[in-house]
Amino acid sequence: MQHRTDNAPLQQLDEWDDFVATRYRQGKSEEEFRNYKADANPTVTEFYRLNHAHQTLDFVLNKKAEYCSLNRDRKSIWGMAEYLNTLVDDSDPDTDLTQIEHLLQTAEAIRKDGHPRWFILAGFVHDLGKVLCLYGEPQWAVVGDTFPVGCGYSDQIVFPEFFAANPDSKIPEYQTEYGTYEPNCGLDKVHLSFGHDEYIYQITRGYLPEEAQYMLRYHSFYSAHRHGAYRHLMNAKDERMFEWVRKFNQYDLYSKGRERPKTQEILPYYQDLVSEFFPDRIAW
Ligand SMILES: [Fe+2]
Ligand SMILES: [Fe+2]
Numbered sequence: 001m002q003h004r005t006d007n008a009p010l011q012q013l014d015e016w017d018d019f020v021a022t023r024y025r026q027g028k029s030e031e032e033f034r035n036y037k038a039d040a041n042p043t044v045t046e047f048y049r050l051n052h053a054h055q056t057l058d059f060v061l062n063k064k065a066e067y068c069s070l071n072r073d074r075k076s077i078w079g080m081a082e083y084l085n086t087l088v089d090d091s092d093p094d095t096d097l098t099q100i101e102h103l104l105q106t107a108e109a110i111r112k113d114g115h116p117r118w119f120i121l122a123g124f125v126h127d128l129g130k131v132l133c134l135y136g137e138p139q140w141a142v143v144g145d146t147f148p149v150g151c152g153y154s155d156q157i158v159f160p161e162f163f164a165a166n167p168d169s170k171i172p173e174y175q176t177e178y179g180t181y182e183p184n185c186g187l188d189k190v191h192l193s194f195g196h197d198e199y200i201y202q203i204t205r206g207y208l209p210e211e212a213q214y215m216l217r218y219h220s221f222y223s224a225h226r227h228g229a230y231r232h233l234m235n236a237k238d239e240r241m242f243e244w245v246r247k248f249n250q251y252d253l254y255s256k257g258r259e260r261p262k263t264q265e266i267l268p269y270y271q272d273l274v275s276e277f278f279p280d281r282i283a284w
Contacts, residue, residue, distance in 0.1 A: 007138035009046040051140035052162035055193035070283040109255035129196030151179025154229035186235040215248040
């Protein structure tokens, strides 16, 4: 771990996903859940320390300005998936799934349960925003539980003590319950910490139904979709749509560990599916 920098405490990006999957392991009691620190190794803990210290409202607004205007590139979904697959970090090719395999595994689990095509497609694209890592963004700006910035932090977020090092915690206007927001203003008006969720939402929003947009945009917002935090910022539509976010989360968390997807066999299905919803090239 000596070669790890401040920007990359995790040996691989998936270490965060694995931590979340362990944290919410099926059949865990609420008490076991509250002991989540036992599941976090030192690299994961260090990752959260950085994430909570550096994700300020200012940082989020800057990253949104930088990436969410989507003027970086025009690529196909497949081009982006292949690009994401070049993110190999320290993973073990014999046991660890590639990024595309994780996407296919999630999508296949959704398909097996007979869900609509747009839902399967949401599974296939949900983590493509992790290409932010390949753009040179630090791990703490790509993955991690997302949370609202510009208002008080919920104690339902893991490692809340690390927020003490966030400069926003010294700004009293940002630390009230509503902060810079209005009661039940709707999550669309709320800035979440920046990461792969917001980025893939912005890229795909014009092509997917709203339920899928919610799944992509909020899939890492665990304090809200798992613990019911931040309802005071949500409106009636958010409440309705979060049913879909919760449905999606089951597949994101628990499709890992199933058998390795037979990529060559299922590829034609996904080629059809992608071209049903997306044009050849889209803005990134
Ligand atoms: Fe994700
Ligand atoms: Fe995922």
